[in-house]
Amino acid sequence: MEEEMLQFHEMGIDDRLLKAIADLGWAQPTLIQEKAIPLALEGKDILARARTGSGKTAAYAVPVIQHILASKQSVREQDVRAVILVPTKELGQQVHAMLDQLTRYCARDVRVVDISGKADISAQRPILMEKPDVVVGTPSRVLIHLTAQNLALQSLEVLVVDEADLLFSFGFEADVKNLLCHLPKIYQSFLMSATLSTEVQSLKEMILHNPVILKLEGSQLPASCQLQQYSIQCEEEDKFLLVYTLLKLRLVRGKTLLFVDSIERCYRLKLFLEQVGVPACVLNSELPIHSRCHIISQFNQGFYDYIIASDEHTLSAPKTPLPAGGSKTEKGGKKQPKIKGTKDKEYGVSRGVDFQNVSNVINFDFPKSVDSYIHRVGRTARANNQGTALSFISATEMPTHDDVKKSLVQENGECMLNPYEFKMEQIEGFRYRCRDAMRSVTKQGVKEARLREIKQELLNSEKLKTYFEDNPRDLQLLRHDKDLYPAVVKPHMKNIPDYLVPEVLRGKIDPLSEKRRRRSRVLGLAKPTFKKSNRANNPLKSFRSSGQGGKAHKPKPKGKAKPST
Numbered sequence: 001m002e003e004e005m006l007q008f009h010e011m012g013i014d015d016r017l018l019k020a021i022a023d024l025g026w027a028q029p030t031l032i033q034e035k036a037i038p039l040a041l042e043g044k045d046i047l048a049r050a051r052t053g054s055g056k057t058a059a060y061a062v063p064v065i066q067h068i069l070a071s072k073q074s075v076r077e078q079d080v081r082a083v084i085l086v087p088t089k090e091l092g093q094q095v096h097a098m099l100d101q102l103t104r105y106c107a108r109d110v111r112v113v114d115i116s117g118k119a120d121i122s123a124q125r126p127i128l129m130e131k132p133d134v135v136v137g138t139p140s141r142v143l144i145h146l147t148a149q150n151l152a153l154q155s156l157e158v159l160v161v162d163e164a165d166l167l168f169s170f171g172f173e174a175d176v177k178n179l180l181c182h183l184p185k186i187y188q189s190f191l192m193s194a195t196l197s198t199e200v201q202s203l204k205e206m207i208l209h210n211p212v213i214l215k216l217e218g219s220q221l222p223a224s225c226q227l228q229q230y231s232i233q234c235e236e237e238d239k240f241l242l243v244y245t246l247l248k249l250r251l252v253r254g255k256t257l258l259f260v261d262s263i264e265r266c267y268r269l270k271l272f273l274e275q276v277g278v279p280a281c282v283l284n285s286e287l288p289i290h291s292r293c294h295i296i297s298q299f300n301q302g303f304y305d306y307i308i309a310s311d312e313h314t315l316s317a318p319k320t321p322l323p324a325g326g327s328k329t330e331k332g333g334k335k336q337p338k339i340k341g342t343k344d345k346e347y348g349v350s351r352g353v354d355f356q357n358v359s360n361v362i363n364f365d366f367p368k369s370v371d372s373y374i375h376r377v378g379r380t381a382r383a384n385n386q387g388t389a390l391s392f393i394s395a396t397e398m399p400t401h402d403d404v405k406k407s408l409v410q411e412n413g414e415c416m417l418n419p420y421e422f423k424m425e426q427i428e429g430f431r432y433r434c435r436d437a438m439r440s441v442t443k444q445g446v447k448e449a450r451l452r453e454i455k456q457e458l459l460n461s462e463k464l465k466t467y468f469e470d471n472p473r474d475l476q477l478l479r480h481d482k483d484l485y486p487a488v489v490k491p492h493m494k495n496i497p498d499y500l501v502p503e504v505l506r507g508k509i510d511p512l513s514e515k516r517r518r519r520s521r522v523l524g525l526a527k528p529t530f531k532k533s534n535r536a537n538n539p540l541k542s543f544r545s546s547g548q549g550g551k552a553h554k555p556k557p558k559g560k561a562k563p564s565t
């Protein structure tokens with residue numbers, strides 16, 4: 001007989017917390033929450049490995065809040081009682097937002113601050129002097145404040161290390177070690193991670209005492225009934241041709257994250273898509289943190305369909321921090337343009353960030369390690385949502401692809417990553433246009449666009465800090481997906497003549513051009529396209545992999561489904 005699942009109200013959680021959970025619409029705990037919360041409330045140290053998007057944040061946030069509410073009943077003195085270490089600023093902001101939601105009915109009793117890096121150090125000093133109950137921050141920020149004596153942790157009761165596998169690969173090893181010298185002898189700790197790397201093992205030795213190890217679910221990613229994963233071999237030009245076809249013909253529907261492996265590639269792809277009339281935002285470590293957080297927040301609200309994100313930190317890569325100034329050699333050994341002092345080593349979007357309702361992840365460039373693949377793909381199919389991941393692989397990326405494939409073999413011998421059967425010959429008609437668009441995106445053009453965007457976003461960032469705080473209603477008018485190189489865009493490139501469209505798709509392309517779609521969305525005439533897609537109406541998912549039968553599959557016309565090529 002299957003054991004009955006423990007519900008939130010059976011865990012001895014404060015009513016105010018239960019009410020906040022109900023407001024979030026969480027009917028029941030996720031597996032990691034069901035297992036970890038009771039153990040944490042018993043006072044155990046925990047090392048939890050659970051797949052991406054499985055609700056790890058609340059698995060530690062609920063016990064932390066409960067712990068503080070309980071200790072407030074006996075201890076009067078105000079002090080910092082919990083520290084949550086995160087590897088990136090984006091994650092800091094997200095964890096803070098989640099704690100805010102969970103403490104909405106007890107905000108007076110549990111004060112939370114995020115010092116992960118948006119504000120100046122001096123501006124954070126007075127906030128820390130008030131001794132908030134919970135401090136969220138990157139190890140470097142927390143250490144700076146400890147050393148400057150803006151923060152004292154002698155009363156620390158709980159230490160959480162979120163995304164533990166990333167801390168060392170983000171170059172925080174020394175900071176974490178130094179930080180531990182400032183902690184009292186006894187405190188409870190939680191290590192949360194999507195993977196159990198050697199980094200996590202060493203953190204475990206340093207931080208945990210007699211921990212309970214929760215190693216949930218064999219697979220690090222959701223099962224294939226929730227997340228479909230495909231890969232297709234294609235070289236550089238074909239990558240652009242395929243992405244052109246998928247986005248332009250809207251074979252990929254719903255919100256989509258496109259991962260590339262350098263900032264230069266971010267702008268190259270953005271400018272290419274701009275040429276063909278597909279607006280997209282970019283996210284990378286050069287953009288100011290205010291802009292980055294605003295882009296993520298707008299994306300989550302459905303303002304944009306596409307984000308091109310550069311995944312600059314490679315897990316298991318050398319642990320030296322990136323030099324400020326962006327002069328690090330990137331892909332292909334070429335030096336990137338030096339944009340002084342703008343690159344942020346505490347940037348990370350493929351890890352931990354809760355992009356909401358993402359239907360698809362496209363690895364335009366294949367990640368450099370298995371762990372990176374898992375973190376990237378984990379941005380879709382979060383909680384109980386469906387998602388699709390499609391990876392483009394060039395010959396040089398094949399060895400890593402093979403490693404990923406091996407790691408995704410399930411106990412029954414089936415691999416979760418299947419070939420994407422796409423008949424490239426059917427889209428040959430687009431090649432000429434695609435080449436034309438690629439040619440227009442010159443090296444110089446990319447460099448200029450990159451500089452222009454940074455200048456623009458620095459202005460936006462200033463506005464985000466001041467103007468929009470006073471005028472929050474105007475905030476929605478600030479967009480981050482505007483054309484960066486409009487001078488070279490040839491208007492005819494934005495439309496696709498019907499004769500070029502593969503026969504099976506003719507007459508089925510959405511007649512609304514991107515610009516009109518965007519305009520009508522701004523004017524509130526059209527709804528953003530982030531409705532949950534399913535296999536029936538998502539042509540990307542309708543291609544049957546060879547693992548499931550060998551041949552490309554033509555779906556039965558059903559609802560709004562488009563036939564595959």
Ligand SMILES: Nc1ncnc2c1ncn2[C@@H]1O[C@H](COP(=O)(O)OP(=O)(O)OP(=O)(O)O)[C@@H](O)[C@H]1O
Nearest residue numbers: 026028029030052053054055056057194352354383
């Ligand atoms: N009990 C629940 N029921 C429904 N949704 C939930 C529940 N708990 C969390 N969620 C939602 O699931 C999503 C993923 O949660 P979270 O970001 O904590 O995952 P994670 O395991 O930390 O992922 P990652 O390893 O990628 O950081 C969030 O949008 C969150 O609001």
